[in-house]
Amino acid sequence: MQTFRTRRARLVTSTILTLTLASTVAACGGDADGETSDGKTTITVATFNEFGYEDLIEEYNAMQDEVVLEQVKVGTWDDAKANLYTKLAAGSGLSDIEAIEGDAIAAVLAESDAFADLTDPELEGRWLDFVAEKGTNSEGQMIGYGTDVGPQGVCYRADLFEKAGLPTERDEVAAMMGTWEDYFATGEKLTEALPDTAWYDSSGALAQAMLNQVENPFEADDDTIQTDNPELQAVWEAVTGNSDTLSSQLAQWGDDWTASFQNDGFATTFCPGWMLGIIEGNAEGVEGWDIADVFPGGGGNWGGSYLTVPSQGDNIEKAQEIAAWLSAPEQQAKAFAAKGPFPSQVEALAAPEIVDAVNPYFNDAEIGQIYANRAAAITMQPYKGPKYSDILTAFMDAVLRVDEGSQQPDESWEQFQSDVDALG
Amino acid sequence: MWDTRWAPYLYISPFFIVFAIVGLFPLAYTAYVSLHEWSLLGGKGEFIGLQNYRDVWDNPYFTKQVVNTVSIFVLSSGPQIVISVVLAALLDNQLRGRTFWRMSILLPFVVSPVAVAIIFGSVFGDRYGLLNELLGTVGIGPIAWHTDRFASHVAIATMVNWRWTGFNALIFLAAMQAVPRDLYESAELDGAGRIRQFLSITLPMIRPTMIFVIITSTIGGLQIFAEPRLFDETTTRNGGSDRQFGTITMLIYNFGWQLRDLGRASATAWMLFLLILVMALVNLILMRRIGSLGGDR
Secondary structure, three states, X not given: OXXXXXXXXXXXXXXXXXXXXXXXXXXXXXXXXXXXXXXXXXXXXXXXXXXXXXXXHHHHHHXXXXXXXXXXXXXXXXXXXXXXXXXXXXXXXXXXXXXXXXXXXXXXXXXXXHEOOOOOHHHOOOEOHHHHHHOEOOOOOEOEEEOEEOEEXXXXXXXXXXXXXXXXXXXXXXXXXXXXXXXXXXXXXXXXHOOOOEEEOOHHHHHHHHHOOOOOOOEOOOOOEOOOOHHHHHXXXXXXXXXXXXXOOOOOOOHHHHHHOOOOOEEEEXXXXXXXXXXXXXXXXXXXXXXXXOOOOOOOEOOOEEEEOEOXXXXXHHHHHXXXXXXXXXXXXXXHHXXXXXXXXXXXXXXXXXXXXXXXXXXXXXXXXXXXXXXXXXXXXXXXXXXXXXXXXXXXXXXXXXXXXXXXXXXXXXXXXXXXXXXX | OHHHHHHHHHHHHHHHHHHHHHHHHHHHHHHHHHOXXXXXXXXXXXXXXXXXXXXXXXXXXXXXXHHHHHHHHHHHHHHHHHHXXXXXXXHOOOOOOHHHHHHHOOHHHHOOXXXXXXXXXXXXXXXXXXXXXXXXXXXXXXXXXXXXXXXXHHHHHHHHHHHHHHHHHHHHXXXXXXXXXXXXXXXXXXXXXXXXXXXXXXXXXXXXXXXXXXXXXXXXXHOOOHHHHHHOOOOOOOXXXXXXXXXXXXXXXXXXXXXXXXXXXXXXXXXXXXXXXXXXXXXXXXXXXXXXXXXXX
């Protein structure tokens, strides 16, 4: 039989239960400010692709015992970007240092309040002028510390070139690719001899290469969107026109694209320094990669990133100090030796790690010399406004629709225009 | 006494308190956001009434992604329920090592959808995928799993089915075990075979469970997100270059986090909510119909 006491007890229990549940829910919002058990502060640096920071982070942790530096790595910039905007909106959750891709730095500058001002007179003159300029907002505050730039060479499979009866020496290969016409014509020779191999890895990579040689690819200097300009149309025609014959027609960064490195899927690819580590990883065990000191149509810069410090972090000062350390010439020279991202710091370009750098995987190519030449060949920087990164992804989808055969070029171009309109 | 009157409400209150915080409030707040211009980073703008709803409705991707969602839902829930009922009926027999069989069909369910997507991603690769290679050996040309609209829906539905069929089978099994055994005995005396018994006794008896499973899989199916997003090879991950397999939840994500327009994202979320309500109601009515056709309750 129930007594008053048991009923009373049940009432108390259920009250406690209710309160516990409610407080658990409330507790979900909180977050420790990143202290390890032994009282050190943890500073995180979020990167994508291959920054070559693994050894540097170990080095940093070994030389001081105040903080623990940790890296948060994601696969591609697009994944990093989604994470960035979600957490900017939430107002919390970002790493102490966030790496930003060069194409998107203008969009980040537009959100200046969300990022700490990293201006430091001591660092003046550290970077190449255009790199420092891109990382500085209209009020003259430096928001991002440049890590690397992406002067591009052409990476090629010497073994496949040999099979197709083409010359394989770096200089000879370079001589066949001085202009886009030459590059495409050489490609036709190779694909004729090797019908199962494409000339370049993806139409997306070709689009990137060509867009980075256009002065105002998507936006005018005053940031108005103009995606119907003739230069862009010319890029579109070259990319879609060669899709059937020379392209692998794969989505760059997709599973099939990654697999194609192991299947002789293509013979050349455009490679900024940061791409070397990616090729070596995807093509593990494949022998024959080499790099030619040439880029069709002159020079071209693809990518190159920045380190920023979100102002939502708890340890802004320390984060700025570490970002400055990581992006210093000495450190970036080591990162270059590890994974290949070419430094954007003036002093680093003369460092022995760069000048004498040789990459054994790419047939002992003197990559230091090659990339220095490639950087010197860059004569202009395309204007990339705040919407560049968003428009670029829409452009890549449009290219892919033609590759896949789901749409004719005209139809896909129309849809690209309406996608851009939707960006508002 | 006061506590006999109020205690029951207090006992069930935890659910309702939590529901109000994590269910009702977001629902209402989403409706509020959907009536404003609202940017992801900039926050609240002007009140614009139903303009966001109109924008979403006129967006060509909206119709396309609603159709995709329903198509993937039908391709997954339909076969899934049929197969899991049959599986459950088979497991309802006196098998050797019953527990082993029953537990092993649940195995796919404990695998995270992300892992499932990665595995199935390499199975359904367009060019170097396992499945296309197998199909190639029997002379069927490569299928463009990521490009062809219907093929991509089949691939995604396969992922969903692989994960959920076993789970639903166990729920059906539990319902079948609750069917009084003497019904089967009398049916056997009347000369009914196993199939007749299944159709005339088992199916009508598990109808409430059937309704439960159909409603939950409707809700889950129309909210599908992780599988198609991870299946996607494009960098935007909107469901293929031409949104061949983009779903409504992916459109919400696209509006909210890629175009950074929470107003339109919220409007889309509410439209999805209404769609789920309608579909659930339709299911319920259909099930009632089918049930009453049998006559004997």
